[in-house]
Amino acid sequence: MHPSGRTPSDLAASNGHKGIAGYLAESTLISHLSTLELKDSKESDSREKAVETVSEQTATSVGYGDLPHGLSMKDSLAALHNATQAAARIHQVFRIKSFQRRQLNEYGNNEFGMSDERAFSLIALKTKKAEKYDEPVQAAIWIQNKFRSWKGRKEFLLTRQRIIKIQAHVRGHQVRKDYKKIIWSVGVLDEAILPWLRKGRGSSGFKPEELGAGTSMVDAGTKEDDYDLLKEGRKQLEERLSKALDRVRSMVRYPEARDQYRSLLNVVSEVQEKKAVYDKVLNNPEGDYGDDFVDIDALLDDDTLMSTAS
Numbered sequence: 229m230h231p232s233g234r235t236p237s238d239l240a241a242s243n244g245h246k247g248i249a250g251y252l253a254e255s256t257l258i259s260h261l262s263t264l265e266l267k268d269s270k271e272s273d274s275r276e277k278a279v280e281t282v283s284e285q286t287a288t289s290v291g292y293g294d295l296p297h298g299l300s301m302k303d304s305l306a307a308l309h310n311a312t313q314a315a316a317r318i319h320q321v322f323r324i325k326s327f328q329r330r331q332l333n334e335y336g337n338n339e340f341g342m343s344d345e346r347a348f349s350l351i352a353l354k355t356k357k358a359e360k361y362d363e364p365v366q367a368a369i370w371i372q373n374k375f376r377s378w379k380g381r382k383e384f385l386l387t388r389q390r391i392i393k394i395q396a397h398v399r400g401h402q403v404r405k406d407y408k409k410i411i412w413s414v415g416v417l418d419e420a421i422l423p424w425l426r427k428g429r430g431s432s433g434f435k436p437e438e439l440g441a442g443t444s445m446v447d448a449g450t451k452e453d454d455y456d457l458l459k460e461g462r463k464q465l466e467e468r469l470s471k472a473l474d475r476v477r478s479m480v481r482y483p484e485a486r487d488q489y490r491s492l493l494n495v496v497s498e499v500q501e502k503k504a505v506y507d508k509v510l511n512n513p514e515g516d517y518g519d520d521f522v523d524i525d526a527l528l529d530d531d532t533l534m535s536t537a538s
Contacts, residue, residue: 235468237475247488250479253472254307257314260469264321300486303493304479311476315469322462 234242237256241249479485 235472237472241475241478245488246475246479246482246485247490248492250304250307250476250485250489251492253475254311254314256472257311257318257469257476261314261317264318300483300490301480303490304486307489308476308480311473315473318469319466322466 235252235256237249237252240246240252479489
C-alpha cells in the first residue's frame, strides 16, 4: 500500500497504464477473495471454481484468422467476468457476515452461554442448508420464515412489554418507599446540620439517576464502538473493491489498454512457465528433461557457430 493510501492499480492508472491497472485491480479482487475464511463445503467449492486465480489466467491462443484486437477483446472480457464474479462472491460473504451479526444480536450471546465463534458456526450451518434449494423454493421458504419469525417476534415483544411494565411498577413502588426515607434524611442533613455550607443548591441537587444511567451503558457502548469500527472498515474495503472493479471495466473500453493487458498476461504466463521448470529442476535435479535445456559442452564444441560468430 502506498503511504498516501493509493493502491498499485491507482498508481498505474495515474501514469496512463490502464491495462496494467486493470490487471492489478483484477489480481486484488481475486487475492482478497482467496483470503476470506470460507467454510469447506461442496457448494462453496463449486462457486470458487467459477473464479480463476492469478496463476490460472492465460491469454487466448491465436487461431487461424484471429485478429489481435479480437483476441485482446476476449481476454479483457474474460478479465471483466472474472473480476465481477470475485466482487459478487466478496459481497455475498459480507452479507452473510452481517446477517450472522444481526442474528447474534437478536438471540443474544450471554443468554445461551456460548461464544461468538460457536454462535456464528451454528448460524452459518443454518444458512448453508437453505442454499441447497432452488431459487423459487428458497424464495418461498424465505417468505414463510419471515412471516413466522415476524408473527412470533410480535407476540414475544407484546408479552415482554407487559412483563416489563409489571416489573417497572413493582420496582417503582419499592424504590419510592426507600426514596421517601432517603429524602427525609437528606432534608434533615441539608436544613439542620449543613446550612452554612449551602451556597446556591445544596445536596438536594444531587441526581443519582444520571450517574446510574451513565455507568449502565459503558459495556453496551464499548460493544457498539467495536461493531461501528468494524462496519466502517468494511465500508472502506467495499469502496476499494468497487473502485478496483471500475478499473477493470475502464480497461475494457480502450483498445490500447486491452492490448497492454494481453501483452502483460503473456509475460506473466511465460514467467510462470519458467518458474515451474525451475521448481522442477530444484525438486528433481537428477531427472532427464530431454530437450528442455541446451547442452553447454556441445554448444562450445560446435565449430559452425564459432565460425559464424567470428
